[in-house]
Amino acid sequence: MAPLAPSPSFYRRLARHAGLPFVTLDPARSHDPDFQSVNRLAAELLSEPTARRHRMIALAYRDGVVTVAAPDPFDPLVREIAALSTRREVRVVLTSEHDLAVALDRVFGPGPE
Amino acid sequence: MTLGASFSSAVAAWPFIAVGVALAVGALLALGWRRVRPRSRAEPKRNRAESAFTHRAPPEPAAPDAPEPAAPDAAEPAAPGAPERPVHDPTEPAVANGPDPTAREALALALRHGVPFAGLRGFEANPLLFAYLPRGIALAERAVPVLLIDDHLKVASATPHPDLRVVRERFPLLTVDVVVSPATEVDLVLAHALRQG
Numbered sequence: 001m002a003p004l005a006p007s008p009s010f011y012r013r014l015a016r017h018a019g020l021p022f023v024t025l026d027p028a029r030s031h032d033p034d035f036q037s038v039n040r041l042a043a044e045l046l047s048e049p050t051a052r053r054h055r056m057i058a059l060a061y062r063d064g065v066v067t068v069a070a071p072d073p074f075d076p077l078v079r080e081i082a083a084l085s086t087r088r089e090v091r092v093v094l095t096s097e098h099d100l101a102v103a104l105d106r107v108f109g110p111g112p113e
Numbered sequence: 114m115t116l117g118a119s120f121s122s123a124v125a126a127w128p129f130i131a132v133g134v135a136l137a138v139g140a141l142l143a144l145g146w147r148r149v150r151p152r153s154r155a156e157p158k159r160n161r162a163e164s165a166f167t168h169r170a171p172p173e174p175a176a177p178d179a180p181e182p183a184a185p186d187a188a189e190p191a192a193p194g195a196p197e198r199p200v201h202d203p204t205e206p207a208v209a210n211g212p213d214p215t216a217r218e219a220l221a222l223a224l225r226h227g228v229p230f231a232g233l234r235g236f237e238a239n240p241l242l243f244a245y246l247p248r249g250i251a252l253a254e255r256a257v258p259v260l261l262i263d264d265h266l267k268v269a270s271a272t273p274h275p276d277l278r279v280v281r282e283r284f285p286l287l288t289v290d291v292v293v294s295p296a297t298e299v300d301l302v303l304a305h306a307l308r309q310g
């Protein structure tokens with residue numbers, strides 16, 4: 001039996017405990033106070049294979065800092081690869097696995113199943 | 114006359130002889146029952162050195178004329194028809210077959226260090242909670258995330274002071290409460306959680 005997918009509230013609480021921002025990326029929940037749209041130019045700072053393999057997406061680029069959303073922000077590879085790929089300072093925020101998949105598909109097109 | 118006297122004395126003694134014979138036969142029967150009663154194949158020989166950790170079957174309801182039950186470890190012969198206590202099978206996990214020998218150690222450890230004790234028998238970890246306690250650290254520290262309530266994460270560990278610095282660094286707004294659990298039970302829960310992925 002596959003484990004249950006964590007709900008957005010689980011991720012929200014995880015982010016609160018970690019002191020990290022939580023963002024909703026699914027436009028279907030754009031009314032959520034945590035909703036943040038994905039800047040396509042920023043998203044393309046990370047290649048699609050890199051983003052899909054390491055489960056992250058670049059949301060924004062401001063003042064020399066790239067904001068990257070990931071459901072596992074504690075994976076040391078996420079921060080390291082994002083910094084190496086974008087050659088910029090990286091700020092990691094937390095999002096749900098579902099929202100990441102939706103955002104990746106919107107930016108890069110439907111991915112492989 | 115002599116013959117008549119002997120006959121009359123034999124008649125007078127007859128009740129005493131009959132009682133004596135009856136007592137002797139009764140005693141022989143009582144002793145012979147236990148000696149000659151064959152042991153069935155399904156009834157293993159009781160081991161007097163049976164471990165204290167052997168599973169105890171729940172007691173059967175006592176018959177109205179049954180004697181008082183003896184102490185659990187008393188090596189008394191089994192009453193005819195009474196169920197045999199299953200002996201611990203070493204191929205099975207200890208916790209599945211009776212009190213865990215590490216349970217007493219864990220309890221002693223918890224008492225010594227002033228840490229709460231919690232048994233994990235039958236417990237399955239919520240896989241989501243490994244987002245808080247990564248599986249690698251859980252394995253290394255023999256610790257399992259048990260419960261998340263508000264801002265408190267309860268972690269069961271085989272040791273009273275597992276190294277959970279990573280969890281505390283990653284989640285500064287979370288309070289981690291450690292309870293001591295039997296090591297074998299922690300290992301079983303971890304093994305199950307790893308199989309679940």
